[in-house]
Amino acid sequence: MVRRAGPALGLLLLTASLVVGADLFGARAALFGTAAPPPRAAASTRVDPFTSVDNSRRPVKTSLRSQPWWQEVGRFDAKQGASRFRISEGAIQWRVKWTCERGQFVVRSPAREEPLVDKACGADGSAVLSDKVDGELEIAAEGPWTARVEQQVDVPLVEPPLPAMTAPSARKVAGGRFYRIDQVGRGRMTFHRLASGRYALRLSDFYVTPNVDLEIRLHPLRAPRSTPQYLSAPSKNVAALDITAGSMNFVLPAGVDPRRYRSVVIWCPIITSAYAAATIKPA
C-alpha cells in the first residue's frame, strides 16, 4: 500500500504541476498572483463621468494602471435642490468638499440607515471616504450650500484631442516618441499651435512609471539620457502630470513656445530623477 502511495503521490504532484505550469483554468494566477490587473474601462474625461462621456465611443478597456488621480464626479449647489451622484465601482476612495451656512450637511446612501456624512454647517468642510457604496448617493443641506464630489481612480485617462487642436486654424508643429531614462516611458507626444497663438501638448498611448507630483518639462538638450544630463541645463515646467497612463491634453502656459526647446522630459522632483524623455522633432 505504502509502496504504491509514493508513486501515486508523485504522479499527482506532476499532474498538478502540469495544471499550474500551463496556467490551466488560471491556476497559476490564482496561486501565485498576477502582474497584470484585470482590464477595466479607461476614463474618458477628467470630470463627471456620468454626464460628459461621449456615448458614441465604447470605453477603451485596459490593464494599464495610472498613478491614482482625482476625477471630478460633480459640483452641486442649493439651487439644484437634492443632488444625486454615483461613485464608480473601481474608485479607490472619494471625497466631498462643501460650504453651507446652517443646519447639517448630509450625504446619504439609500442602502444604509446611517448617513455617510453628517456634519454641522458653519464653515467649509470636507470628508474623504473609502466606503464602497452601490447606487446613487444624495446630498441634503439647509439654506445655501455648494458641494464638489471627486473620486480617486487609477485607470488611464483616454481623452479625445481638444477641439482647439483640430480647429482649421490650428496646426501640429512638432512631435516625438518617449524613451526611458530612469524609469519606463512610452508613447507619443505632439505639440499643436492653437488659433489663439498658445500651444497645447497631447500625449498619446502614453505610459510612465507611476509616481506622485511628476512634471512635464521642456529641456534644451535634444536627447537627455540621464538625470545628470537633465540637470546640466535649466528646463521649463509646463504642466503637472497627475495621470501617468493614457492619452491626454495639456495647454501650455501663455508665452511658452515648445519650438525653442529640444526635448520633453518627465521629471520627478521628489526623488530628483528624470523618468523619461522625448526628442522634439518639427512636424
Next chain:
Amino acid sequence: MIARLRNRAGQLTAAVAEPVKSPPPPRPADPGSEPAAGPHLKLGTRRIPVILPRRGDPRLKISAVIVALQVLGQTALDFKLSIAQILVTIGVCAVVDTGVTLKRQGVLAWPASALLTGNSIAFILRASGTKHGDWWSLNGIEYFVLAALVSLLVKYLVRPGGRHRFNPSNIGILWVLLVIGPVHVFPQYLYWGPLGIPVVAALAVIVLGAIWVLRAVKMLPMALAFLVPFTALIAAFAAAGRSFVAIWSEDPISGFDYWLRICASPELLVFVCFMMSDPATAAKTPVGRTIYGAATAVVAAGLVYFQPTEFGIKVAILASLTVVCALVPLIELAARRLRQRSEHDEVPGLASSLRTLGAGAFGPTRIAVILITVTAVVGTAALAQNRDLIFIERGLTGPRNAQ
C-alpha cells in the same frame, strides 16, 4: 574526520566524459569487518568510505567556468543575483545529494554533480526584486531552494531504466519558471550588456571554457549540431518578421537584432556548452549526440517561434532540452539503426526495436517522464498568450515591476 589517505583520491568516481556507469554501491561499512581501503570517515565504530573529487573530472571544469562567470556577473555584468542565493542553492544541492548518496551507497562522496546543479540553477534563475550588488540578499530564496529540490527529486525518483533521464538543473529551473511563473521568477536575460570589456570577457570565458570542457566530454559535434540548425531557423524567423519584447529594450526586438540577441547570447552558449553537454543525460554515441543536438535545436526553434517575450524564448530553449532528454532512448535507437544500416548489418524491425526499449510498458516512471515532457511543451506554449509576461517585459507594471 578523514582518517587516512591511502590511494589517489577519487578513483571510485565515474568520469563524466564517458558513458556514466554507476559504480557498484559499496556496502555500508560493517563495524566488524576489515577497514575499507582508501580515505574514510570514522564515526564511532563505523567507517564510511570517502570519495573525494578527481582532478580530471570534467564537472570540476564546468564548475570552474560557471564560477568565473558568476564572478563576472557579480562584479561587472550586473547580474540580479546575490552571493547568498548562490551559496544557499549550492548548499542545498550538496547536502541533499550527499545525504542520498550516503543513505543509498553508504559512502560519503564529493557531490560534484550536485554542486554543478546548484551552481547552474543560481546562474540562470532570478528572483524578482533582487537587485545587483545586494550580495547577501535572501530575496526569493525559496524559489532557488525549490528549484534545487525539484532537480534532485526528479534525478533520484524519475529513473526509467535505472538512470535519470532529465538534466537536473534544467528540469528544476524549468519547473520553477513555469509553475511559480513570471510574477516571482525570471531567467537571466539573453542580453548581458553592450559589447564592452565585461561582455567580451564573459564570452572569452565561455568560448575557452567550452573548448576545454566539450573536448573532454567529446561533445563539440553535439554543440555544432545544435548551433547550426538553431541559428539558421532563428534567422528564418527574423526574416519572417518575428519579434519579441524584453524589459531591457525600449522597442520590440526584430530583424537582425532578433537573430543577434538570441543566437549570440552568452546565455544560449552557456546552455549549449554547459547544460546540454551533460553526458549523463545526453545521447551516448557520436551519431546519437549529433541527432540529440539537432533535435534540441529544432524543438527549441519550434517553441521559440510563438514566443513574443524574452521570458518565453528562454523558457522555450530550456524546455527543448527537457523534451529531447525524454526522447534520448529513441534517439539512441535511431542512431543504432543508422549505424547498422551504414555497416550493412541486419536491421531489426522497428517494432522489435521499440520492444527492446520497453515501449508499451507504462509504469509510474514512464508516466512521470510523459507528464514532465507534456508540462514542458504545454506550459511553454501557454506562455505565448500570457498577459503578465507582456506587462512585465514591457515594463508596464509600474512600481510592482517583477524584474
